[in-house]
Amino acid sequence: MGFFSRLFGKIKNAGREEETYGDWExxxxxxxxxxxxxxxxxxxxxxxxxxxxxxxxxxxRNKDEYDAVTSLLVxxxxxxxxxxxxxxxxxxxxxxxxxxEKARRDLVYESGLMEEERIExxxxxxxxxxxxxxxxxxxxxxxxxxxxxxxxxxxxxAATRYREKEDRIILENSRGIALICVxxxxxxxxxxxxxxxxxxxxxxxxxxxxxxxxxxxxxGLFVRHMDAAxxxxxxRKLENRLIxxxxxxKIRYVNNTKLLSYMYMKYSVESSEELxxxxxxxNSEIGARIKDRKLSAxxxxxxxxxxxTLDAAGIRDxxxxxxxxxxxxxxxxxxxxxxxxxxxRQKLREQLEYNKEVAENEGKRIKEMAAAFPEYSDEIAEMxxxxxxxxxx
Numbered sequence: 054m055g056f057f058s059r060l061f062g063k064i065k066n067a068g069r070e071e072e073t074y075g076d077w078e079x080x081x082x083x084x085x086x087x088x089x090x091x092x093x094x095x096x097x098x099x100x101x102x103x104x105x106x107x108x109x110x111x112x113x114r115n116k117d118e119y120d121a122v123t124s125l126l127v128x129x130x131x132x133x134x135x136x137x138x139x140x141x142x143x144x145x146x147x148x149x150x151x152x153x154e155k156a157r158r159d160l161v162y163e164s165g166l167m168e169e170e171r172i173e174x175x176x177x178x179x180x181x182x183x184x185x186x187x188x189x190x191x192x193x194x195x196x197x198x199x200x201x202x203x204x205x206x207x208x209x210x211a212a213t214r215y216r217e218k219e220d221r222i223i224l225e226n227s228r229g230i231a232l233i234c235v236x237x238x239x240x241x242x243x244x245x246x247x248x249x250x251x252x253x254x255x256x257x258x259x260x261x262x263x264x265x266x267x268x269x270x271x272x273g274l275f276v277r278h279m280d281a282a283x284x285x286x287x288x289r290k291l292e293n294r295l296i297x298x299x300x301x302x303k304i305r306y307v308n309n310t311k312l313l314s315y316m317y318m319k320y321s322v323e324s325s326e327e328l329x330x331x332x333x334x335x336n337s338e339i340g341a342r343i344k345d346r347k348l349s350a351x352x353x354x355x356x357x358x359x360x361x362t363l364d365a366a367g368i369r370d371x372x373x374x375x376x377x378x379x380x381x382x383x384x385x386x387x388x389x390x391x392x393x394x395x396x397x398r399q400k401l402r403e404q405l406e407y408n409k410e411v412a413e414n415e416g417k418r419i420k421e422m423a424a425a426f427p428e429y430s431d432e433i434a435e436m437x438x439x440x441x442x443x444x445x446x
Contacts, residue, residue, distance in 0.1 A: 098419060098436050105415040108408040115408065119401040121370070122394050128368045129391055132381070139366055146359040147374075147381035153352040154378075160341050160348070167334050174321065175335045182332050185316065189325035192313050199306045206299045213292045220288065223281040227274045234274070238267040 135143065175182060241263045245256040322328040359378075360371040368374070380387040423434070 097422070101415045101419050102436075105412050108411040108415070112405060112408040112412070115401050115404045119398060119405060122398045122401065124370050125373060126391065126394050126398070128363075128370055128374070129387065129394075131367050132363075132374075133387075135366055139362065142362055143359065143366075143381055146355060146362060147378040149355045150352065150359065150375065150378045151382065153348050153355060157345060157348050157352070160345050167331070167338050171321075171331065172335060172338060175331065178320070182320070182328070185320055186325055186329050186332065189313070189316050189320075189328060192309055192316065193325055196306070196309045196313065199302055199309060202302050203299065203306060206295055206302060210292060210295050210299070213288050213295065217285055217288045217292070220281040220285040224278060224285070227278040227281070231271060231274045231278075234267060234270050238263055 132140075132143070178185070242260070245259045245263070248254045248259075249256045317323055320328050322331065356375045359375055363371040363374055374381060377390065380390045
């Protein structure tokens, strides 16, 4: 019950609010009491004069608009009554305007892809940009080659250091094996001497075998040692050459990097591809602007020809029809425009009648008050005269 009570209570309150405040368009104003008071008289008369002036201003504005709408309707009748040849000419010119305006609208989507500041920057550099793109690409390609050479030199140096390490291991191992071999031969010879003098054994073949094996082993170790030493020396020379080459390539890389950094800064880009894309966009933008200027000139000529043709046919407001070409091309749109203008004229007529009624009512009220209070009629006339004189100045 509480919910329905609140609901119906709101509905009743809403109805009372509409009843109290809904009659705002009523032009009958409440009469002021105490007209004998000078302040009350001044407020009453001045407010009436202000309402008369506002109604007059609005009437003038609406009258101009009403005349313009009426003129358009008359022009539409004139257009409909044109002979076939003139009507075809008007239709052709309207079609040209529609086509040119559509072409200009399409250009909007093709242009505006680059900021004006960037366009001005590229425009200042002008024809130097293609050469800059070429030089930048050459420098970027050269940097790739230099980087490839640096990586290859690093790989060769790593391989050289690895081989040097192996040669050093061979040298160390050959010296160690040689010492072991000499020690083993010494032990064997000692044993043979002991066998010869202690046990009076014939050990000549033992000497020969030990000597031969020792000679062969030491000779092999010596040859391997010398080969490793020569290879190590060669590898050190090779590494020195690689270091020199690498330093030279590094200098080239640094110079190339500085050159590219300068070119990137000069053209405000980060790569040649970005500059090439900017140059393509710039040319597209400039082409679109040139095309737009051409279309604008053609459109101006089309406007002028249409206005001349309509003027020759007795149309008064020719400029309006340059913006209503759709109605000139499509009879259905012309009908819609006519209905819209008729509706607008009806609204304007209602406003004119309303403001005329307001001005007349306010003038009548002032006269009625002067007649009802003859003792204040001179004062009222003076207030009206002073108000009108002030507004004229």
